[in-house]
Amino acid sequence: MRAPLYIGWQLTNACDLACVHCVEESGPGRAFKDEMTREQAFRVLEQIKDEQIPYVAFSGGEPFLHPHFMEMVAFLGAAGVSLKIETNGRHLTEAACSALRDHGVRAVQVSLDAASPEVYRRVRPAGDFERTLAGIRCLRSQGVEVEVNFVPTAFSVHEAAEVADLAFREGVSAFYTGRLILAGNASRARGLAPTEEQYRGFFEAMRAKAAEYKGRMLVRCHEMGIAEEVRYRMANPAALFVIIPDGRVKLLNALPFVCGDLRSESLPAVWKAFLAGWKSPKVARFVAEFERDPALLQGLHRWIRL
Amino acid sequence: MGYAELIRQAWRTGRFTASPAPSGKRLAAGDAEGRGAIRGEMEEIVRRESADALGCLGPRGEGTMKLAPFVKFREEKFGAVLFETRSEKVFTLNPTAAAVVREILAGASEEDLGERLKDRYSDPSGKLAEEAETLVRQLRDKGLLAD
Numbered sequence: 001m002r003a004p005l006y007i008g009w010q011l012t013n014a015c016d017l018a019c020v021h022c023v024e025e026s027g028p029g030r031a032f033k034d035e036m037t038r039e040q041a042f043r044v045l046e047q048i049k050d051e052q053i054p055y056v057a058f059s060g061g062e063p064f065l066h067p068h069f070m071e072m073v074a075f076l077g078a079a080g081v082s083l084k085i086e087t088n089g090r091h092l093t094e095a096a097c098s099a100l101r102d103h104g105v106r107a108v109q110v111s112l113d114a115a116s117p118e119v120y121r122r123v124r125p126a127g128d129f130e131r132t133l134a135g136i137r138c139l140r141s142q143g144v145e146v147e148v149n150f151v152p153t154a155f156s157v158h159e160a161a162e163v164a165d166l167a168f169r170e171g172v173s174a175f176y177t178g179r180l181i182l183a184g185n186a187s188r189a190r191g192l193a194p195t196e197e198q199y200r201g202f203f204e205a206m207r208a209k210a211a212e213y214k215g216r217m218l219v220r221c222h223e224m225g226i227a228e229e230v231r232y233r234m235a236n237p238a239a240l241f242v243i244i245p246d247g248r249v250k251l252l253n254a255l256p257f258v259c260g261d262l263r264s265e266s267l268p269a270v271w272k273a274f275l276a277g278w279k280s281p282k283v284a285r286f287v288a289e290f291e292r293d294p295a296l297l298q299g300l301h302r303w304i305r306l
Numbered sequence: 307m308g309y310a311e312l313i314r315q316a317w318r319t320g321r322f323t324a325s326p327a328p329s330g331k332r333l334a335a336g337d338a339e340g341r342g343a344i345r346g347e348m349e350e351i352v353r354r355e356s357a358d359a360l361g362c363l364g365p366r367g368e369g370t371m372k373l374a375p376f377v378k379f380r381e382e383k384f385g386a387v388l389f390e391t392r393s394e395k396v397f398t399l400n401p402t403a404a405a406v407v408r409e410i411l412a413g414a415s416e417e418d419l420g421e422r423l424k425d426r427y428s429d430p431s432g433k434l435a436e437e438a439e440t441l442v443r444q445l446r447d448k449g450l451l452a453d
Contacts, residue, residue, distance in 0.1 A: 002382060005389055005396060054378030055391045082376050082391035106376050106391055145392075173392075218393075239396070 003051040003271055005239040008253065010059050011066040012245050017088050019124045020192060021113070021151050022185040023253070025301050026061040035245040038068050040263050044243070045072060047267040049079040057084040061245070064091035070099055077103030084109060086149070090128070092135025097142040107145040107173070110136055115162035123156050133170070140171045147174040152202055157194045161205040168217045177206060178222030181254065183300040226254050227291045234287055237278040248303065251277050255286070258303045277306045369415035371442070374452045379407055388450055397450070406438045416442060
């Protein structure tokens with residue numbers, strides 16, 4: 001492959017929510033000090049177009065908080081790149097939804113981790129369940145495809161099936177979920193992870209929902225643990241890399257390894273380093289240690305340059 | 307009307323309207339640097355719009371095929387890839403399959419696909435046309451072609 005097929009781009013580390021289960025260290029006022037400037041970000045966008053990267057996902061933090069978010073969406077839309085936005089759902093005004101439609105956004109993935117306002121507020125303090133639902137409805141009314149992401153916690157996992165039903169009723173096209181990843185903010189909260197018994201019930205419920213909505217709404221639940229996932233990725237690296245807000249590029253979101261910096265290196269050069277990076281003994285050693293000690297994941301944001 | 311739609315309309319109708327440069331600046335006769343910059347910009351625009359143009363060129367009559375929305379095609383050394391970005395599935399194509407998809411992007415119909423391939427490539431046995439027919443069926447089964 002001459003270039004990545006898919007780029008996950010965390011536009012900013014800032015977020016207007018401080019979710020207990022966040023895999024990143026995002027939150028209000030948590031933007032990196034050296035996030036890419038407009039000029040640097042547009043140099044990357046130009047390269048995405050030139051290298052014909054077919055698919056990009058903007059996430060964060062909260063991507064809507066990036067000062068040039070809609071301008072960047074417009075650029076990729078005009079370049080014919082398929083674009084997905086991953087958002088907390090707080091900024092889906094009518095004007096924003098119609099702009100996303102006009103720019104040909106492929107889908108907006110909204111995080112919805114509860115079926116009731118009470119549980120939602122526990123997972124997302126200061127979050128507004130009704131506002132998120134209104135955002136989903138606004139997207140649908142504008143004809144924008146919506147996907148839902150559900151992250152289970154010990155106190156919300158029982159609502160997973162109900163959220164899938166709610167998503168289906170709201171016209172959502174895909175429901176994604178899996179195990180909670182104990183990194184970022186999630187690594188600091190006690191008693192957050194569902195028990196194995198809760199996971200068993202959750203996976204069973206998700207398999208039932210996948211069968212129930214087959215052909216009508218995709219229900220995809222990653223039952224694989226993060227260690228297995230990383231091991232699998234090491235054997236089968238995806239043509240996907242992750243850009244963090246300061247322009248550095250990671251091998252995989254669940255690994256601390258950085259293979260390049262798009263502020264100073266070209267995208268093709270970073271792609272070469274990415275392919276070589278997966279073969280690095282440092283990565284193999286980390287993955288082997290990680291299987292023995294999952295707590296290593298807590299150091300996910302102390303990046304290691306390959 | 308947005309820029310992309312304007313371009314599509316121009317390709318469909320064949321009507322192109324040039325507007326004066328907004329800055330009103332004119333190039334001096336010997337301004338080679340300026341001409342080079344304009345040429346670069348024009349080449350850039352052509353490159354950017356070529357994907358759209360491929361989808362709009364030629365008569366799109368009955369039976370004309372096109373890729374489904376959000377299916378992206380990229381040439382590779384080994385042939386090409388089709389990326390269905392809704393299901394996030396990637397399909398690798400050998401050079402023959404890549405040639406078929408290129409014809410689809412250029413506006414081939416199921417009826418004339420074989421002839422178009424014959425015109426472009428040597429196919430005395432008709433094997434290429436046969437393989438193309440099978441590929442089109444597979445693309446349709448996988449939802450990669452728009453109805």
